Amino acid sequence: MITLGAYVPGTSLAAGYTVDARAASLLTHVFYAFATIEQGRLTLPPDAPAHLEALAALGLKTVLSVGGWGAGGFSDAALTARSRAAFADECLALAAGFDGVDLDWEFPVAGGPAEVTHRPEDRRNCTLLARELRDRLGPDRLLTAALPAGRLQSAGPYDPAESYELAELAGRLDFVNLMTYDFGTGFSSVATFNAPLTEVPGDPLDPRLRRWNNVTGAVEYYERLGVPRDKLVLGVPFYGRGFRAAPPGLFQPQTGAVYAGDYRDIARDLLSDPAWERHRDPVARSPWLYHPGTQTFVSYEDAESIAERATFAARHGLRGAFTWHLAGDDDEHTLLKAMAGPFR
Template identity: 75%
Template sequence: MITVLGGYLPATAIESSAIPPGRLTHVFYAFATIEDGRLRLPPDAPSHLETLRRLAPNTVLSIGGWGAGGFSDAALTDRSRAAFIEQTLALASGFDGVDLDWEFPVAGGPPELTHRPDDRHNATLLARELRAALGPARLLTAALPAGRLQSAGPYDPAASYGLEALAEVLDFVNLMTYDFGTGFSPIATFNAPFAEVPDEPMPPALRRWNNVTAAVDCYTAHGVPRDKLVLGVPFYGRAFRAAPPGLFQPQTGTLEPPDWRDIKRDYLSDPSWQQHRHPIARSPWLYHPQSQTFVSYEDPQSIEERARFAATNGLRGAFTWQLAADDDEHTLLSAMTRPFGRDHGTGWNAPPV
């Protein structure tokens, strides 16, 4: 069983990315989507495949993503699942595997997407039948969410997915331990807090699960082995309008999520941004008094801390959304891979776990 060091790379970012080879074990190409009942690749996917193969020994086609519909219909019947799988095998013929990013069965995600109570069971059937069709030599993974506020309110991943049954057929789970603080939150809060912050003004039952370590506990409690969990770390931040001091204040609006490269270049070098680090969330945050802007983000210290947690607690590895958000020096990628023995593109310094 090898350690997984993965990263998602959107099709739109392929040409501008300059990710060094030798640092990743898996690259996830984002996204194929279901449109009018048909599975479609990004337009330039054939030319992108060669680039992806240079980045990692395993190239995986990711299907879905935030706001992507069509899964509920595709998983609904024996016939619709067979059609989806047939299309998947055809489009993923040049890839080493498939990643299912169904956000989200039953409830959650954009409210306009089709949801059904049967989605939870049908998602397991779809994964099981796709696993059989792919065969043992190719990968089947899934990006699965942590508990957090969604469009329909408090979100429990176990209500959307049969987690233990899915874990039996997946090679591993990319656990999306980020997006805890989004526009669905009434307050300006952290994107990926490491642990529960007791003074966060949210209901205790919700606050308990809205952090990295509790998300791992939730999944293991529902039957997912630790060695099938790959911990997600975000290379982007979340931004809110909020009155002073910003943190945990009622938010009056959200701004475009800034990538790490933008934060490093534009914010950290500007003294008008107040810089903070929370001792329990173990995340840095910024506040701009003039514009009343709060920004939660991760930096090399917090990324490495999360990766070390994964490496020392029996998890399969770490991954990021998304690789092109890093700076030109690949600072965050280095921080994510360092606890697992990968150092600056020189390969493994220790045997894979």
């Protein structure tokens, strides 16, 4: 079964974004983001009922995603058998109109924002929490998880296997949304790619990290750790990453992260401006931009690079592809069509 998914933030829907029939025809699943744990209680965005009604009308599998970057509460919710059961009760109540639940715990044990509570026992407790949800959801509703790929997180070098019991956790899930993006963020020391397809030898990152800090390396790593290919859904970003860096920009020491915007912003504001130098890396298989006047570097994906990643996923027997996030595309669904094409 092929999965073509897209996260749809409630904030985007509240701002007026709508998922139209053309986008829906290219998808199998939408992930509504996010429910969060507030003061120990699972909470939906205030407009969630109206959003769910609109999403359900599309005829797709609609999954409630819980968590996201900066969302706390998971470590406490997963801590004991009683707290896990209470969390499952709340999930089932909130997800009554959804086709399943997506866990986006960023991250058990380490790697997430320093202010978010985490414990060494989170790794085991995450599996137990998934087991509780799997048992309670039953066979007809989905349980998925968004799992990380980037090897640099808030505290530096990062290994997903230190946060998750990957093989056992995957055994409880219908599939894994593998976040094969955010390989280059503000945690990086240089201006670099957001989602390089393969390892770039010129990247100054420690080779022991660089091997896995790319799309193909991340997929290989998850397979080595016991996650079957047919449970992996490849993530593609519909947004860019920016840095301040001296010429020529790429792989130069970065002096600050810069908001680059979604693809629709980049296509409208940057690609139309001749002051931005346009490049495409033959190894990373990604485009990038550099503005000499402001010394700003931007990594992003376009239709060509998204199609290459989706083709990789299809040829390697992965379950499908998904994006964070749908509202980042342009009105013509340029990137979504490129993502779905190899699976059609």
